[in-house]
Amino acid sequence: MDGRDLFFRFLFGGSAVVLSYEAAKLLPWKVIGGIFAAFPAVMVVAVMMVGTKNGSKEAAKTAQGSVYGMVGCFICVLAVLFSLQFTHNWWGSFIFGLITWFASSLFLVYMRDHKKESRVSSIKSQH
Helix, strand or coil: CCHHHHHHHHHHHHHHHHHHHHHHHHCCCHHHHHHHHCCCHHHHHHHHHHHHHHCHHHHHHHHHHHHHHHHHHHHHHHHHHHHHHHHCCHHHHHHHHHHHHHHHHHHHHHHHHHHHHHHHHHHHHHC
16 A cells, blocks of 8 residues: 555545534434434545555455444444443443444454355365
8 A cells, every 4th residue: 555545544544534524513313313423434534545456346345344343333233232231331332332333343254254154165065
């Protein structure tokens, strides 16, 4: 990654995060603010950068891979929500959520790979 790529990632990703934060802070409806707080800034910028550098097929692979992270984000939100309700400790809940996000995302990728391996081995055994 060269300096230009890094600059654009920072510019676009950082701008999306700042705008999402401002929307979450300024909107009178906190639920809508929460929706903006979950804006997938990193995914959008990653797909855009891969697409401009390597084309649509590679961008599609990046977007497809982000599905696992997005499902992990949903699980993270639930983990943080429940942790906050039980512990009232935002810092610990934040750390717990990040660990849950990473572990659940990796688990989903593992399950996908395991399913592919099972399918390949069943096809081989039929021949």
